[in-house]
Amino acid sequence: xxxxxxxNLTPCSFWPAAPAxxxxxxxxxxxxxxxxxxxxxxxxxxxxxxxxxxxAGSRLVMLRGAFHHTVYAGLFAPRNTCVDLAVNRYxxxxxxxxxxxxxLNS
Numbered sequence: 001x002x003x004x005x006x007x008n009l010t011p012c013s014f015w016p017a018a019p020a021x022x023x024x025x026x027x028x029x030x031x032x033x034x035x036x037x038x039x040x041x042x043x044x045x046x047x048x049x050x051x052x053x054x055x056a057g058s059r060l061v062m063l064r065g066a067f068h069h070t071v072y073a074g075l076f077a078p079r080n081t082c083v084d085l086a087v088n089r090y091x092x093x094x095x096x097x098x099x100x101x102x103x104l105n106s
Contacts, residue, residue, distance in 0.1 A: 026051070032058040033090040033097075035083060037066035037105075052100075059096045061086045065105040080106065 032055045036048045052060045061083055068077035072087050082103030089095050 026054040028055050028058070031096050033087065034058055034060045035063075035072055035087055036060070037063040037068050037071050037077075039065065039067035040069050041067065042069045057096075060100045061097065061103065062101070063103050063105055078106070 034048065034052055034055070036043060036045075038045045040048070048060070048062075052058050063071045063080055063083055066077065066080075070076040071080060071083050073079065073084060080103055082101070086097050086101055086103075089097075
């Protein structure tokens with residue numbers, strides 16, 4: 001009964017009123033490791049790149065050719081050694097990859 005209301009942005013997008021609060025400003029004080037898939041149905045590739053550019057000093061590990069939302073540790077997709085190694089190194093040692101990384105979906 002409410003499904004179409006939840007997934008329909010049209011009424012809010014064109015509401016004739018100014019926002020009640022200012023836009024959120026994105027900033028970070030610590031390095032961020034972002035992990036994603038270029039075919040993620042929930043977080044588009046373009047959106048991931050936009051967030052990556054907004055987060056200073058971030059590194060992006062991108063799983064190419066994957067159509068999953070979660071790509072780490074085989075939680076909801078097959079394991080990928082390239083992704084897992086980068087994430088584990090960051091979680092265990094706090095070390096970001098030296099540059100953005102592309103991993104191939106196997």
